[in-house]
Amino acid sequence: MSRIEPTAAKDPSAGTLYPGESPRIYRALFNVFPPYLFGGVRVKHIAADWTSVRVDYTVRPWNRNNPNRAAFGGTLYSMTDPFFAIMAYGQLGRGYRIWNITGSIEFLVPGRGTVTTTMGLSREQVAEIRQATESGAKSITEHSAEIVDGRGTLVARAAQQLYVRRLPD
Template identity: 55%
Template sequence: MSGWNKNHAGVAFGGILSMMTDPFFGLMALWQLGEGYRVWNTTATTEFVRPGRGLVRVTMLMPPEDMAEIRANLEADGVSRTNHSAELVGADGELVARTSQELYVRRHSR
């Protein structure tokens, strides 16, 4: 924690917690799909459960089942909209926040 990432109450600024997860679901999908696709986060929500003090961690996964759903949607409709979520936890293992994002994916021709 520093003056750059804490709020007036001395805990993690909510925008920092949201920003921790912003690009990663999209990047994970893009890396697995390869070239020829556009991937955007179209919505993102963060539910703040308790103040983030000190170290906050998040583990974000894009498992094969999620990629199979994206690929099936692309095959059927030419676009895919899927939801992905993650939990942010403090150093003590307690839940600090939950985040959810909708990914929009479509084929891209250059």
């Protein structure tokens, strides 16, 4: 079996990715991931430059918290859980260890109908992470996302701390 060599990402400031690691492929894979597929969560968009992600969750009778007839809290959090790390990975490339070290969610009102979150990780934020980890030091950054319903009502706020460290060459 031959090894697939990394190819340069389109943006020269970005890391290198293996063939097939495109936002489109990630979106498709997330949408067939069983907890998302059967839970009603859909990744609607991942920006081509990995700077934003939009995720929807349609609350239906088979995927809701029946006593409240509203969204499951865990499903609301799952809408945000992997995406700041995925955006960092997409922009930084394979030369980094990236994971969430903390996560929390604040529930404000019951989520009904379709709830949506749009998360962003700007190139400037990633440049700061890249600079902070250049010498091998770790970077811990805070990120948050708001989940809103179809009327724009704030349903929940999720927060995470993202750990990034450059891997030794």
